[in-house]
Amino acid sequence: MGRNVAVVGVGHSRYGVRSDVNIGELAWESIKKALEDANLEQKDIEYFIVSSVGGWSSEYLPAVVIGEYSGLTPKGTARVEAACASGSAAVKLAYEMVSSGTVDIAMAVGLEKMNESPTPVVVEFIGRAGNYFWEFHNFGLTFPGYYALYATAYMDKYGATEEDFCKVAVKNHYYGARNPKAHFQREVTIEKCMTSRYIAWPLKLYDCSPITDGSSAVILASEEVAKKLTDSPVWIEAVGEASDTANLSKRDDFTYLRAARLAAEKAYKKAGLMDGYNMYKYFDVAEVHDCFTIAEVLAYEDLRFAEPGKGIELVRNEETYIGGKIPVNLSGGLKAKGHPIGATGVGMVAELTNQLLQRVEKDRQAPIKNGRALAHNVGGTGHYAYVTILSLSKPNGGV
Amino acid sequence: MSREEKKTQKDMFDEQMRQFESFVENMKESIGLPTFPDMKTGVLQWYDQRWITTRFIISVEGIKEFFDKLLDGKFVTTKCRKCGELYFPPQKDCPKCMASDMEWVELSREGTLLTFTQINVKPYSFAHYDDYIVGIVRLPEGVSITAWVRADDPSKLKIGSKMRLEIVKRDPEKYVTYEWVPVE
Numbered sequence A: 001m002g003r004n005v006a007v008v009g010v011g012h013s014r015y016g017v018r019s020d021v022n023i024g025e026l027a028w029e030s031i032k033k034a035l036e037d038a039n040l041e042q043k044d045i046e047y048f049i050v051s052s053v054g055g056w057s058s059e060y061l062p063a064v065v066i067g068e069y070s071g072l073t074p075k076g077t078a079r080v081e082a083a084c085a086s087g088s089a090a091v092k093l094a095y096e097m098v099s100s101g102t103v104d105i106a107m108a109v110g111l112e113k114m115n116e117s118p119t120p121v122v123v124e125f126i127g128r129a130g131n132y133f134w135e136f137h138n139f140g141l142t143f144p145g146y147y148a149l150y151a152t153a154y155m156d157k158y159g160a161t162e163e164d165f166c167k168v169a170v171k172n173h174y175y176g177a178r179n180p181k182a183h184f185q186r187e188v189t190i191e192k193c194m195t196s197r198y199i200a201w202p203l204k205l206y207d208c209s210p211i212t213d214g215s216s217a218v219i220l221a222s223e224e225v226a227k228k229l230t231d232s233p234v235w236i237e238a239v240g241e242a243s244d245t246a247n248l249s250k251r252d253d254f255t256y257l258r259a260a261r262l263a264a265e266k267a268y269k270k271a272g273l274m275d276g277y278n279m280y281k282y283f284d285v286a287e288v289h290d291c292f293t294i295a296e297v298l299a300y301e302d303l304r305f306a307e308p309g310k311g312i313e314l315v316r317n318e319e320t321y322i323g324g325k326i327p328v329n330l331s332g333g334l335k336a337k338g339h340p341i342g343a344t345g346v347g348m349v350a351e352l353t354n355q356l357l358q359r360v361e362k363d364r365q366a367p368i369k370n371g372r373a374l375a376h377n378v379g380g381t382g383h384y385a386y387v388t389i390l391s392l393s394k395p396n397g398g399v
Numbered sequence B: 001m002s003r004e005e006k007k008t009q010k011d012m013f014d015e016q017m018r019q020f021e022s023f024v025e026n027m028k029e030s031i032g033l034p035t036f037p038d039m040k041t042g043v044l045q046w047y048d049q050r051w052i053t054t055r056f057i058i059s060v061e062g063i064k065e066f067f068d069k070l071l072d073g074k075f076v077t078t079k080c081r082k083c084g085e086l087y088f089p090p091q092k093d094c095p096k097c098m099a100s101d102m103e104w105v106e107l108s109r110e111g112t113l114l115t116f117t118q119i120n121v122k123p124y125s126f127a128h129y130d131d132y133i134v135g136i137v138r139l140p141e142g143v144s145i146t147a148w149v150r151a152d153d154p155s156k157l158k159i160g161s162k163m164r165l166e167i168v169k170r171d172p173e174k175y176v177t178y179e180w181v182p183v184e
């Protein structure tokens, strides 16, 4: 077992169409805040990992561009890619570096500037996120299209409706409207969602997360260093991860994401949480990967917040609002806060750290009782999955 | 409207880009820089004066039999001679038993629809097509095949229905591929 690792500083830019900043400036917004939050300087950061997928943006080597702009040069760095879960991969790798004793302080920076390219080009890039030759080149699947394959199968098996999915959008916009960092800070109605045009049948415009620019940063430190820096460390209790086939045709069942299930099992096992389908009871709040509304429903089931097929009932009964069984995506989620691909996973950890420390806006603050929160971050269409558990209590038997 | 008159998503996007580029070109001529205010927020943007267009060159040497047979009207894939594992898409090597000794076997042409969608907002390189339906069909042999489904209305398709694979020439690119056809 490795050393305990704490989140000692977080930063989160405003997400949205950020035509007002370039890549270096956008990253600096988060890096500066994270350094100030941790009361550290650039020289204290021993290694920084940058999660960014790119292709749609101009800087081909974002890690060094960010490093130069933010004064992190000549510290060691690398860019990591795990599609939409790149951010969680960066956090995981930074966590392992600190846990193993390789470094005492590491930073994960997530960044994406998607709006440097026109929308059809971005659609092209994300559509290629699977098996390029056998699924994209010949049949032109898109990212909404891949998740629509899951939505169609889920609706057929469990009787969920398009209106059910729209309720996820309504909830996440409700909280997005209360988050000044969110891409969409306005509520939507069921009617507005139901009458929006199809993007990939049966998914409509309001079932989909937007094309977003944004950055986020977290600083991780060993227990010894964390004790000196802060009275309120948030510990990384466990990380679980898994992957699935590039070709969706190699999967047997389109009503759950196998990688997400495996990642959850792994994280729960590491944290010693081994119950049935009421895992929500251990957590005060969760951020889950709602790139599309169907994905949030799959997340409830893959995380065992509900039995297979019953996730949609959590939506219908509004059990994932504050006051329900478990508040989910109080940031607005990918749906309303936005989904700057490489920044998303780091942004989840930043958001949950602030939730646990009760530092977010009052009307979207979860009541903190268990002192534990969960981030569920999926890359591609269940191609990669990471589940990260954060805790106010020190792991490995400490207090 | 006839097919000729109907504007595709590609036509509309290309038209938008032409307008945008001529706007930026005019700005550049008048001020000497390719800069312009963002339409929504007014913040200053630079229009990239370099560009990239790329098509990849992908090796199919290891699975060329697939394409040879497709041209003969046959739909084949690889099966490991040593351990019997069946692969689709076809592949040259068997990671299951570490051998690289594959035989080419013909697949059955009828299967069951596992799931499907219709692509309404298309990627740029598919934007010249009308909305198309993509389905994943399970064959009795236990492998599944992703392809277009020859149908117009997704709400009339049913999961579990029978599909037949047809080898077709794709317009307008004029290359041979395959698609699913609902069995009445």
Ligand SMILES: [Zn+2]
Pocket (backbone or CB within 6 Å): B080, B081, B082, B083, B084, B085, B094, B095, B096, B097, B098, B099
């Ligand atoms: Zn074999």
